[in-house]
């Protein structure tokens with residue numbers, strides 16, 4: 595069990611095979627006076643029932659479905675339910691689902707009475723490897739992704755890796771690019787670990803799945819706990835792969851999923867780093883191999899896109915500050931430095947790097 599104090603909220607991360615069996619005890623330690631559950635309707639029924647057995651007096655579930663739940667309408671509906679259920683500031687909202695339900699329910703929890711207690715049960719690989727920790731909540735509005743949001747850390751995350759073993763392959767691999775990204779930031783020993791567990795993860799074996807989830811969430815927690823509001827430039831290293839990745843998502847009208855976009859973004863940005871600081875070639879080769887083994891795309895061609903279509907979308911990134919943007923440069927595995935780039939200069943760099951994809 596990992597623990598960190600984030601923004602005055604002590605976040606507990608419990609990851610394991612069958613970790614859901616400990617949900618009642620972990621939630622009980624937060625000491626809420628009542629519970630409300632928000633869940634994704636595509637989470638298998640028996641998993642939602644297992645949650646309800648752990649929290650027998652909980653209200654809900656209030657259901658949403660993936661990205662559709664990241665809307666003001668869904669959040670207002672959830673807030674209505676919380677008000678009619680009489681939730682107080684000491685109540686706890688538990689979100690059960692992928693990154694979308696976690697982002698949207700987290701947002702609702704952060705604004706209800708200026709913040710109620712919050713717990714996450716992630717049910718997709720992206721949420722188990724990444725989104726469940728970090729405290730960024732968000733919804734989409736007026737066609738803009740993640741444009742409304744808050745920083746609000748959950749009191750606990752219960753990541754039951756056995757849930758991943760039931761996902762279809764294309765959903766299972768969605769979070770692998772974030773896992774590989776964490777490994778690049780952490781260093782060569784993290785990459786060795788991910789290389790070692792990846793075949794077992796893809797074969798849905800319990801031990802590698804648990805190790806990957808635990809390692810990834812704890813690694814992210816270690817970065818976020820030094821910069822929980824993304825103010826010091828420390829957690830900006832986690833944006834590795836995401837400048838190019840977000841541009842790919844945006845220019846495809848969000849038809850390319852986050853995980854697939856970040857996969858190409860990671861390779862692309864490593865190529866950009868190598869132009870600037872001569873990043874070792876074997877790092878990009880290893881990263882491309884790991885992502886390729888998972889069946890993820892590693893080039894724009896794999897997505898049927900061209901640099902000319904993608905580059906203009908960089909300007910719409912919300913990481914942009916006026917004419918500049920922070921961009922992580924990878925000197926080597928474990929050595930990532932965040933630098934300030936002018937948008938035009940960054941666009942040129944990525945155009946140049948696209949030649950090496």
Ligand SMILES: NC(=O)c1ccc[n+]([C@@H]2O[C@H](COP(=O)([O-])OP(=O)(O)OC[C@H]3O[C@@H](n4cnc5c(N)ncnc54)[C@H](O)[C@@H]3O)[C@@H](O)[C@H]2O)c1
Pocket residue numbers: 634635636637638659660661664691692693694695697717718719720721724725726727728729730731740757761765768852
């Ligand atoms: N807050 C953060 O730090 C952070 C980080 C990365 C991504 N995100 C956000 O996360 C979202 C993407 O997350 P995601 O990939 O988990 O997508 P998602 O939450 O949209 O889930 C993907 C699909 O899987 C379904 N689903 C969920 N659990 C399931 C299960 N156990 N079995 C079968 N189907 C299931 C959902 O209904 C949906 O259709 C995006 O909105 C992204 O912006 C947030």
